[in-house]
Amino acid sequence: xxxxxxxxxxxxxxxxxxxxxxxxxxxxxxxxxxxxxxxxxxxxxxxxxxxxxxxxxxxxxxxxxxxxxxxxxxxxxxxxxxxxxxxxxxxxxxxxxxxxxxxxxxxxxxxxxxxxxxxxxxxxxxxxxxxxxxxxxxxxxxxxxxxxxxxxxxxxxxxxxxxxxxxxxxxxxxxxxxxxxxxxxxxxxxxxxxxxxxxxxxxxxxxxxxxxxxxxxxxxxxxxxxxxxxxxxxxxxxxxxxxxxxxxxxxxxxxxxxxxxxxxxxxxxxxxxxxxxxxxxxxxxxxxxxxxxxxxxxxxxxxxxxxxxxxxxxxxxxxxxxxxxxxxxxxxxxxxxxxxxx
Amino acid sequence: xxxxxxxxxxxxxxxxxxxxxxxxxxxxxxxxxxxxxxxxxxxxxxxxxxxxxxxxxxxxxxxxxxxxxxxxxxxxxxxxxxxxxxxxxxxxxxxxxxxxxxxxxxxxxxxxxxxxxxxxxxxxxxxxxxxxxxxxxxxxxxxxxxxxxxxxxxxxxxxxxxxxxxxxxxxxxxxxxxxxxxxxxxxxxxxxxxxxxxxxxxxxxxxxxxxxxxxxxxxxxxxxxxxxxxxxxxxxxxxxxxxxxxxxxxxxxxxxxxxxxxxxxxxxxxxxxxxxx
Numbered sequence: 001x002x003x004x005x006x007x008x009x010x011x012x013x014x015x016x017x018x019x020x021x022x023x024x025x026x027x028x029x030x031x032x033x034x035x036x037x038x039x040x041x042x043x044x045x046x047x048x049x050x051x052x053x054x055x056x057x058x059x060x061x062x063x064x065x066x067x068x069x070x071x072x073x074x075x076x077x078x079x080x081x082x083x084x085x086x087x088x089x090x091x092x093x094x095x096x097x098x099x100x101x102x103x104x105x106x107x108x109x110x111x112x113x114x115x116x117x118x119x120x121x122x123x124x125x126x127x128x129x130x131x132x133x134x135x136x137x138x139x140x141x142x143x144x145x146x147x148x149x150x151x152x153x154x155x156x157x158x159x160x161x162x163x164x165x166x167x168x169x170x171x172x173x174x175x176x177x178x179x180x181x182x183x184x185x186x187x188x189x190x191x192x193x194x195x196x197x198x199x200x201x202x203x204x205x206x207x208x209x210x211x212x213x214x215x216x217x218x219x220x221x222x223x224x225x226x227x228x229x230x231x232x233x234x235x236x237x238x239x240x241x242x243x244x245x246x247x248x249x250x251x252x253x254x255x256x257x258x259x260x261x262x263x264x265x266x267x268x269x270x271x272x273x274x275x276x277x278x279x280x281x282x283x284x285x286x287x288x289x290x291x292x293x294x295x296x297x298x299x300x301x302x303x304x305x306x307x308x309x310x311x312x313x314x315x316x317x318x319x320x321x322x323x324x325x326x327x328x329x330x331x332x333x334x335x336x337x338x339x340x341x342x
Numbered sequence: 343x344x345x346x347x348x349x350x351x352x353x354x355x356x357x358x359x360x361x362x363x364x365x366x367x368x369x370x371x372x373x374x375x376x377x378x379x380x381x382x383x384x385x386x387x388x389x390x391x392x393x394x395x396x397x398x399x400x401x402x403x404x405x406x407x408x409x410x411x412x413x414x415x416x417x418x419x420x421x422x423x424x425x426x427x428x429x430x431x432x433x434x435x436x437x438x439x440x441x442x443x444x445x446x447x448x449x450x451x452x453x454x455x456x457x458x459x460x461x462x463x464x465x466x467x468x469x470x471x472x473x474x475x476x477x478x479x480x481x482x483x484x485x486x487x488x489x490x491x492x493x494x495x496x497x498x499x500x501x502x503x504x505x506x507x508x509x510x511x512x513x514x515x516x517x518x519x520x521x522x523x524x525x526x527x528x529x530x531x532x533x534x535x536x537x538x539x540x541x542x543x544x545x546x547x548x549x550x551x552x553x554x555x556x557x558x559x560x561x562x563x564x565x566x567x568x569x570x571x572x573x574x575x576x577x578x579x580x581x582x583x584x585x586x587x588x589x590x591x592x593x594x595x596x597x598x599x600x601x602x603x604x605x606x607x608x609x610x611x612x613x614x615x616x617x618x619x
Contacts, residue, residue: 165553284469284558
């Protein structure tokens with residue numbers, strides 16, 4: 001079935017694209033029930049809270065007047081049966097109405113989220129890129145130089161990485177690079193004099209602020225993915241087509257990087273998608289520690305202030321982000337795996 | 343059991359893991375004997391003092407002995423790890439067995455539910471629940487448990503799907519055993535081995551989560567000592583008291599490493615097919 005030489009390249013491209021698009025459309029449709037499920041679970045979490053949201057809100061806010069109370073009750077439709085409440089909440093979500101923050105600023109939750117989201121997305125994108133760039137060479141090297149000294153060292157590091165309380169690592173790195181050596185800033189996304197810097201200076205300033213959060217938040221996934229890359233590679237080099245490639249007299253380089261690596265990458269793409277929720281969840285810790293105003297920090301602050309509406313909004317958004325991450329992993333998979341196109 | 347222990351002994355990393363875990367058990371059990379001071383005992387003359395003979399790992403901002411607090415912290419982490427992972431395994435076993443054995447719409451509903459739960463970054467879900475409940479050690483254990491059962495559920499379901507085709511299960515059914523009996527007497531005993539591995543690894547995960555939550559101030563609350571909440575103080579005194587930041591984190595690292603090594607070793611022994619994965 002797989003006879004690449006016999007495929008007419010040009011006509012094949014159009015067909016392949018169509019098939020990929022159809023596959024993605026199918027995949028996107030299956031996300032709809034998941035999306036509904038996410039909102040449902042989030043809703044249940046609201047309902048499971050002791051006391052009605054209104055009471056909780058009024059308790060938190062000493063200035064709450066009876067009018068506010070009444071308005072809130074109406075807003076939540078608390079006099080309605082539960083499925084009507086859910087349906088109304090869903091309708092509001094659908095048009096991007098996440099409610100209003102309880103905090104003193106009383107801003108719409110959506111505004112707060114749209115402010116914080118790009119920062120978290122940037123951090124996560126950089127982390128994912130860093131994880132990929134590091135774990136693939138490490139995994140390939142470990143697999144091709146099995147039981148060598150460096151393979152053993154990375155194995156030990158992988159075990160340590162898995163067991164690492166990353167917030168502690170962050171603490172140590174802040175102590176070492178921030179306080180002792182003074183090499184890197186440990187708070188915020190930019191320096192106070194950021195605006196006065198040249199374009200290049202601003203870029204360097206940003207980069208310096210991002211180094212520690214990005215690298216440290218990658219540690220756990222990096223350990224996992226390197227390990228996975230190694231075993232995936234070991235699995236692939238045992239296959240017949242690798243033996244064939246070698247017996248054709250291809251150089252080891254070509255065999256490893258053109259034949260083996262491409263196949264070994266397939267399962268890794270899936271694992272990468274699975275590491276998205278971990279990264280987003282980890283944002284709570286790192287953004288709080290490094291004072292970065294992203295989704296994680298927003299979430300933590302809202303939890304501490306019991307800013308109910310923001311908590312719900314971020315919870316839903318976090319899950320949606322995970323879904324999108326998984327979808328992106330699927331798209332990558334479809335691009336990398338030719339079998340899906342045939 | 344004996345056979346497993348014998349095979350486990352050949353895996354030196356697993357033995358190391360088991361040694362760490364056993365040592366932690368002893369420390370937790372003998373905490374009152376081992377701890378040189380009481381966890382709340384304040385030594386006002388030695389506030390934030392560096393490690394010395396008097397206080398081997400130094401003291402904190404209130405002049406409390408760090409090594410004593412860490413020894414009692416071992417109890418907390420052990421408790422949280424076992425209860426959370428245990429709860430997760432029980433939920434996963436029950437739902438996984440139901441989904442795998444009965445199949446059909448029940449299976450579809452449960453597996454979709456698993457997919458949905460996996461979409462939530464677990465840290466977000468935990469924090470959201472903590473926002474409404476008060477942060478206490480019992481709430482933490484409960485929340486970690488109910489947000490980490492999905493892996494076990496999938497595992498048990500898969501086991502049951504294959505077990506259902508096995509002769510002894512069919513024989514039990516043919517003899518008229520009710521589903522409850524088939525699941526409990528014939529199915530579960532054959533499905534627990536991989537769950538045991540998940541449990542050990544789950545303990546490690548729960549300890550990490552608890553320490554992170556306590557570090558953020560929403561886990562175990564002071565004055566109760568936990569490795570995570572000692573580190574909270576470490577963060578605020580990072581420039582003057584390195585010992586508050588170093589040792590508790592090291593304890594977490596070694597503990598989690600121990601459970602991970604033991605878990606991986608058990609996996610190799612229980613299921614040779616998974617080796618090198």
